[in-house]
Amino acid sequence: FGCCINTMANSITLDWSENCSATIHLYGATVTSWINNGKEQLFLSSKSKIDGSKAIRGGIPLVFPNFGPWEHGPQHGFARISWWKIIEQPTKMSNGDVTTVLQLTDDDKTRNMWNHQFLLTYKVTLGENNLTTKLEVTNTGSEQFDFTVLLHTYFRVSDINSCKVSGFLGCNYSDKVEGTDNVSETTKEIVVDRNIDRVYRLAGQPDGHLISTPETKLMLTKINLPDTVLWNPWTEKAAAMSDFDDLGYLNMVCVEPGYVSQRKILCAGETLTCSQNITVL
Numbered sequence: 001f002g003c004c005i006n007t008m009a010n011s012i013t014l015d016w017s018e019n020c021s022a023t024i025h026l027y028g029a030t031v032t033s034w035i036n037n038g039k040e041q042l043f044l045s046s047k048s049k050i051d052g053s054k055a056i057r058g059g060i061p062l063v064f065p066n067f068g069p070w071e072h073g074p075q076h077g078f079a080r081i082s083w084w085k086i087i088e089q090p091t092k093m094s095n096g097d098v099t100t101v102l103q104l105t106d107d108d109k110t111r112n113m114w115n116h117q118f119l120l121t122y123k124v125t126l127g128e129n130n131l132t133t134k135l136e137v138t139n140t141g142s143e144q145f146d147f148t149v150l151l152h153t154y155f156r157v158s159d160i161n162s163c164k165v166s167g168f169l170g171c172n173y174s175d176k177v178e179g180t181d182n183v184s185e186t187t188k189e190i191v192v193d194r195n196i197d198r199v200y201r202l203a204g205q206p207d208g209h210l211i212s213t214p215e216t217k218l219m220l221t222k223i224n225l226p227d228t229v230l231w232n233p234w235t236e237k238a239a240a241m242s243d244f245d246d247l248g249y250l251n252m253v254c255v256e257p258g259y260v261s262q263r264k265i266l267c268a269g270e271t272l273t274c275s276q277n278i279t280v281l
């Protein structure tokens, strides 16, 4: 099976087999699709822009160098609204996995917002039953900088009412909907049944998050991403977003590994390597 770069669509397709593939859009290095055994695992809004005029609504947008509103630039930073370069063509490795590597570096536009020199290297690897996205953040300048980073993964679920997400028990979280902080999670398996927007500290460690529906069980594990954001806009907030399907909230949940509750400091020349792995059980 061939992997290909679709220059017209500005995307890369990794093919593991006839019914197992992943697509990465060069705008934001956003993974827009992951099909495992013929079934799409990621939610992508049918109303999403994919022409580079707005961040892609769905898949796995990459949030850097700031999670949330930001005094220097757009919400969630500029990585998801930048055009990335392919630095390693899609290739099939000896174990059968297929992989590609993209890069983003500072330019006049990014330095105007955030005056730092950096290199982001993003490796996406597709296996028979798993997807791994690994990010390296390198400080290529001569002064330290600080940032937050997050892999904003939108999972596709057949019915949110029958979906359970675990890996938060005992973790402290801040709740953006309730306006509370330092709440301790007492639920082992969370059922998302309302607008949820929480930043859990040290969540999913060491066992990861299980995202389960009656049909599919996905295990999300992560490295060097201590926090996890759990988000679903629910009815009103979904309707208020021009690029979100009005009923799309019923078919998605965002479980987003990140380094967000504290800012990561990188000294000149240093690199942070972080990743998520999602496995279909």
Ligand code: BG6
Residues within 6 Å of the ligand: 055, 075, 076, 152, 176, 197, 198, 229, 231, 256
């Ligand atoms: C989540 C945030 O990660 O992203 C939410 O916790 C936010 O507060 C959501 O609403 C979507 O953000 P955006 O910028 O893609 O609309």
